Amino acid sequence: MSAEREKAQAGAAVAEDRTGAVPQSIPALMAWALWLELDAAERYRELADAMEMHNNREVGALFRKMETIEGKHAESIMHSMEWTSPPPRPRGEAPWPGFEAPENVAHEDVHYLMQPWHALTLALKGEERAVRFFTALANESTVPAVQAAAREMAAEEQEHVDLVRAWLARVPPPDERWRDDPDPPRYLD
Amino acid sequence: MNDTATPASVAETGRPAVRTPANYKSATKPIWCPGCGDYSVLSSITKAFSMLALAPEEVVVVSGIGCSSRIPAYTSCYGFHGVHGRALAAGTGVKLARPELTVLVAGGDGDGYSIGGNHFLHACRRNVDLTYVVMDNHVYGMTKGQPSPTTEPDWDSKLAPGGTGVRAFHPLVIALASGANFVARAFSGDPNGTADILAQAIRHPGFSFVEILSPCVTFRPEQRTWKENVHPAPVAETDDPARAARRVMTDDGFNMGVLYAGRRKPYPLGRRADPVGVAELEAEFAA
Numbered sequence: 187m188s189a190e191r192e193k194a195q196a197g198a199a200v201a202e203d204r205t206g207a208v209p210q211s212i213p214a215l216m217a218w219a220l221w222l223e224l225d226a227a228e229r230y231r232e233l234a235d236a237m238e239m240h241n242n243r244e245v246g247a248l249f250r251k252m253e254t255i256e257g258k259h260a261e262s263i264m265h266s267m268e269w270t271s272p273p274p275r276p277r278g279e280a281p282w283p284g285f286e287a288p289e290n291v292a293h294e295d296v297h298y299l300m301q302p303w304h305a306l307t308l309a310l311k312g313e314e315r316a317v318r319f320f321t322a323l324a325n326e327s328t329v330p331a332v333q334a335a336a337r338e339m340a341a342e343e344q345e346h347v348d349l350v351r352a353w354l355a356r357v358p359p360p361d362e363r364w365r366d367d368p369d370p371p372r373y374l375d
Numbered sequence: 376m377n378d379t380a381t382p383a384s385v386a387e388t389g390r391p392a393v394r395t396p397a398n399y400k401s402a403t404k405p406i407w408c409p410g411c412g413d414y415s416v417l418s419s420i421t422k423a424f425s426m427l428a429l430a431p432e433e434v435v436v437v438s439g440i441g442c443s444s445r446i447p448a449y450t451s452c453y454g455f456h457g458v459h460g461r462a463l464a465a466g467t468g469v470k471l472a473r474p475e476l477t478v479l480v481a482g483g484d485g486d487g488y489s490i491g492g493n494h495f496l497h498a499c500r501r502n503v504d505l506t507y508v509v510m511d512n513h514v515y516g517m518t519k520g521q522p523s524p525t526t527e528p529d530w531d532s533k534l535a536p537g538g539t540g541v542r543a544f545h546p547l548v549i550a551l552a553s554g555a556n557f558v559a560r561a562f563s564g565d566p567n568g569t570a571d572i573l574a575q576a577i578r579h580p581g582f583s584f585v586e587i588l589s590p591c592v593t594f595r596p597e598q599r600t601w602k603e604n605v606h607p608a609p610v611a612e613t614d615d616p617a618r619a620a621r622r623v624m625t626d627d628g629f630n631m632g633v634l635y636a637g638r639r640k641p642y643p644l645g646r647r648a649d650p651v652g653v654a655e656l657e658a659e660f661a662a
Contacts (some may be wrong), residue, residue, distance in 0.1 A: 225567075228396075228418065236409040272395075275567070285565035285602070292564065294592055294599045298409045371408070371593050372520060 203288075203318040206279035208327050215323070215332050216263055217273050218281055219339055222319075223260035224272060226289035226312065227253050233296055240298045245305045252309055255346065256289065281323065288315035289343075299365055306354040313350055316343040396421035399431055401451045408516075412563030412589030413443050416510050419561070419587075420479065421450065422570035427477075427577060434477045437466040439486040442517045443510035443589070446481045460490030463498040463507060470505050474644035477577060478505040485515045488524040488544050495546075499553035502581040503642045508573065509546065509584075510563070512591035512598065520594035532594075546586050547623040551616065551635055556581030558619065558635040562605045563589040568631065575633060581641035588629075601629070608632035 209215040230253035237246035264272065282288050289312040297304070317340050324336035399421035407413050424434060434452040438444035439462035447454025453476075457465040466480035487495055487509045498507065513530070515521040522535045524544035531538050550558050557579040561569040569587060576583035588605065590598035612633040613619050619635035626634075 232414050232418065233409070235404045236407070236414065239404050239406050240409055242409075280567075285562070285568065292602070293412060293414055294410050294564070294590055294602070296409045300409075 202283060203315070204281060204322040204326065205283040206281045208323060209281060209332060210329060212331055212335055213267065213273075214276065215335055216267050217276050219320075220260055220263045220267075220269075220272060221275050222282070222287040222289060222316065223256050223263060225287040227256035227260060229286075229290045229293075230256060232293070233291060236296070237298075237300075242298060242300070244302055245300055248302050248305045255349075259342070259346075282319050288319045289313065297365065299367060301360045301364055302357045303354070303359050304364075306350055306357060310347065310350045310354060313343055313346040316340075317347055394425050394428065394431075396425045399424045399434075399450050399452065401449055403448050405445065405449050407442060407445075408591075408593045410590075410592035411442070412512065412587075412591075413446070413510055415563040415566040416443070416508070416569065416587050416589055417446060417449055419563075419566045419569035419573055420446070420481075420508070422566065423573035423577060424452070426570065426574045429477055429577075433475070434479065435466075435469050435473075437469060437478065437480045438462050439482045439491060440517075441483040441486045441515070442591075443481060443483040444486055460486055460492075460494060462486065463491060463494040466505050466507075467498060467501065467503050470503050471644065474504075479508060479577065480505060481508045481510070483516075483523075484509060484511040484513060484525045484544075484546075485521075485523040488546060492524070492544075496549065496553045499550050499555040499582055499584065501642050502554055502556055502639055504581055504644065506573070506576045506583045506585065508576075509586050510589040511546070511586050512589050512595060513543075514591050514594045516591045516594055545623070545626075546584075547626065547634065548620070550584040551619055551623055554582070554639065555584040555635075556637040556639045556641065557583035557585075557633070558623070559583075559585045559633040560608075560631055561585060561587045562601065562631055563587055564602045564605070565631070572633060575636075579636055581637070581639055604629045605631050608634060612636050614638050 209218055230249045234246050234249035234253055237249060291308045291312055295308055320336045320340035320343060324333045324340060327333045327336060396418065405414060405417065431452045435455065436447040436450050436452050437455045437457060438447050439457055440459035444456065447456050455465055462480045462482050466478050469476065470478045511525055513523060513525045513527065515523050520532060520534055522530060522539050525546065526539065527543055528540050529538040547558055547560065557576055559572050559576060561572045563569065572585060576585045588601055590601055592599060606629060608630040610622060613635060614637055616637065622634055
């Protein structure tokens with residue numbers, strides 16, 4: 187990652203990307219990082235199931251692919267920490283703001299007629315939030331090892347950002363009538 | 376609480392948590408609308424079971440009718456998809472017959488507060504050791520958007536032009552006044568926080584009531600903004616019913632957390648009479 191981009195990221199990471207106590211050790215940081223990935227993988231699995239059930243197979247397949255990516259990231263964290271099973275979710279306030287981990291796509295943001303462009307846009311936002319979160323964590327930490335690990339995590343999330351951006355560039359944006367359903371569940375007039 | 380009724384937590388027993396939340400999900404995939412809050416509630420329930428290290432075969436999930444009442448099929452626990460509004464009656468029966476099992480009753484606001492409203496009152500009053508989860512979206516979703524007991528009086532829709540004009544039911548007030556021993560509110564958009572509350576509810580002796588705000592994005596798309604409205608309850612939980620009453624009576628409907636954790640003695644379990652066989656019953660009627 188270029189120094190310029192790193193600087194831009196650091197600048198983008200502001201107080202709203204972080205909350206709570208800064209993890210003070212590598213195991214503490216990596217436990218949160220693991221749960222961030224596990225939560226994201228679970229959410230993508232739920233979204234993939236929902237889309238497949240509603241016959242939106244293209245978006246379902248895309249969410250399934252994202253589930254795999256997040257799952258692999260979780261596995262790599264487990265491997266690097268030599269954990270054979272996930273440690274319990276750390277107690278106390280999560281180090282990220284809001285109810286959910288930064289990478290999670292909110293359930294209420296999806297639509298049964300959404301197209302790959304929408305799904306990738308949501309995924310991109312999640313990955314960008316994760317970059318800002320780890321960057322902010324690195325900036326706030328006073329423990330050199332935690333700083334370095336958080337920067338490494340931010341760099342890995344940045345790779346995901348680049349991947350999703352490249353993906354998005356190949357997908358046509360939806361036309362304005364993408365929500366039109368000839369037999370909607372709810373008639374408004 | 377009957378000591379055998381609710382399995383102790385990992386912290387209490389020192390047993391390792393060998394089951395992940397995924398172990399409590401069945402192979403049946405939910406058919407809820409994409410975006411529905413109930414997906415997260417399912418996730419929270421399985422997380423709570425995992426936190427408590429409950430064996431799936433020692434848990435029974437009982438429901439009535441409605442979108443949210445499909446939930447037993449999506450878990451790997453024992454399940455009973457019952458009659459509209461009668462989930463609490465069925466759940467109470469299960470708990471009385473098998474006090475060693477953990478019973479979680481689940482449903483929606485229409486099922487629980489309208490069709491099953493009377494059962495709700497008396498389940499609170501009886502204080503049997505079970506947990507009642509209501510996924511409240513202020514609408515009948517399965518039947519395409521009729522106002523429910525918790526719908527705002529001025530909610531304008533094609534099925535209720537101008538709104539019903541009827542004051543909304545206040546489930547937490549009713550639960551507290553009727554004797555529920557644990558009263559809490561959670562939000563589906565906070566699956567981990569909801570899991571914590573559900574774990575507390577399951578562990579708490581007696582009848583535990585957890586209302587979970589769970590948006591219906593199809594018939595109440597404006598509920599997407601609930602995420603901005605919810606907030607942690609500004610006061611700590613209490614075991615004083617008078618304080619809890621004041622708290623819930625002045626509630627804005629978006630306070631999250633445990634609002635009351637009482638000390639009422641639960642309904643005694645394992646006290647049933649000697650079983651009577653069919654032949655003995657027949658003999659009584661023949662006499």
